Amino acid sequence: VKQSGKSSFSFYFDELNTDANRLILLDSELRKAIEHRDFVLYFQPKVDVKLNKVVGLEALVRWNSEKLGFVSPAEFIPYAEETGLIIPISEIILEKACEELVNLRKAGYSKLPISINISSIHFQQSNFLESIQRILEKNNTSAQNFEIEVTERTVMNSDQDTISKLVRLKQLGFKLSIDDFGTGYSSLSYLVRFPVDYLKIDKSFIQHIVSLADKQAVVDAIIKMAHRLNMQVVAEGVESLQQLNYLNEMGCDFIQGYYYSKPVPMEELVEFLQFWEYE
Numbered sequence: 238v239k240q241s242g243k244s245s246f247s248f249y250f251d252e253l254n255t256d257a258n259r260l261i262l263l264d265s266e267l268r269k270a271i272e273h274r275d276f277v278l279y280f281q282p283k284v285d286v287k288l289n290k291v292v293g294l295e296a297l298v299r300w301n302s303e304k305l306g307f308v309s310p311a312e313f314i315p316y317a318e319e320t321g322l323i324i325p326i327s328e329i330i331l332e333k334a335c336e337e338l339v340n341l342r343k344a345g346y347s348k349l350p351i352s353i354n355i356s357s358i359h360f361q362q363s364n365f366l367e368s369i370q371r372i373l374e375k376n377n378t379s380a381q382n383f384e385i386e387v388t389e390r391t392v393m394n395s396d397q398d399t400i401s402k403l404v405r406l407k408q409l410g411f412k413l414s415i416d417d418f419g420t421g422y423s424s425l426s427y428l429v430r431f432p433v434d435y436l437k438i439d440k441s442f443i444q445h446i447v448s449l450a451d452k453q454a455v456v457d458a459i460i461k462m463a464h465r466l467n468m469q470v471v472a473e474g475v476e477s478l479q480q481l482n483y484l485n486e487m488g489c490d491f492i493q494g495y496y497y498s499k500p501v502p503m504e505e506l507v508e509f510l511q512f513w514e515y516e
């Protein structure tokens with residue numbers, strides 16, 4: 238009995254290891270997760286380097302599937318974008334962010350905003366603004382409590398539709414960030430036309446900032462340009478004190494990364510905040 242149990246166990250995992258089978262399972266598990274609203278948000282603090290204050294929290298989705306275990310958003314978000322499942326997932330994420338905001342406010346943090354990552358597929362939907370407004374209204378909350386992160390790739394084309402959506406988001410009261418900045422190889426001139434508040438430098442630039450001169454040059458240029466355009470700069474993926482000091486010297490405004498905290502559940506984040514000044 239023992240032996241046959243073992244062989245069927247390993248057969249199961251051999252099957253799982255083929256890409257096609259994983260995709261089939263990912264698809265059915267994801268649909269189940271949507272039905273049961275089985276996603277959780279973790280939060281990572283954004284720190285003002287000069288004031289040594291927490292100024293916001295980024296929400297990052299987590300999914301623990303029954304059959305696949307923990308699946309990274311870097312895997313399931315792109316799949317959800319391909320299949321259109323991203324729309325119901327985005328709505329669940331937004332609703333959960335509204336719920337967690339209530340918990341954050343109850344814990345006494347009356348102003349800290351929550352940043353939400355918006356997928357390009359969702360952003361490009363014609364009813365994107367309406368869908369966001371509907372969820373805010375349903376949860377009795379307002380845009381002032383949130384920041385929206387769209388990737389450089391999402392806004393790279395800078396067509397009229399993109400710009401007018403960004404303008405309307407600003408009018409509603411959202412703060413806007415361009416995420417993964419530096420990876421899109423887009424023309425920088427379009428930035429002037431965007432009403433954005435923050436540029437988030439991609440962590441691939443931060444990773445080698447202490448040792449690689451070309452990364453240093455890019456980060457330095459991004460910070461100077463952003464400041465000339467009245468934008469502030471967030472460095473993501475900061476893991477060491479050396480990186481932090483380097484970025485601080487370059488005039489980077491905000492830091493996110495494991496150096497301060499990994500993304501954690503709201504309960505843990507609230508404990509983290511006890512030891513910090515905050516906005």
Ligand code: C2E
Nearest residue numbers: 297298310311314330354355356474475476494495496500
């Ligand atoms: P992102 O928006 O660029 O998020 C930053 C990623 O870097 C997160 O990975 C975060 O956990 C990780 N990170 C933070 N600090 C450090 C650090 O010091 N070192 C390293 N090595 N990594 C760090 P995560 O949570 O796995 O998310 C990956 C990507 O999945 C996100 O990249 C975003 O594009 C997407 N994503 C995550 N949550 C959501 C969501 O709620 N909605 C949407 N549409 N996309 C999401």
Ligand code: CA
Nearest residue numbers: 295354386416
């Ligand atoms: Ca982000």
Ligand code: CA
Nearest residue numbers: 416417439473
């Ligand atoms: Ca990013």
Ligand code: CA
Nearest residue numbers: 416417439440
């Ligand atoms: Ca990224």
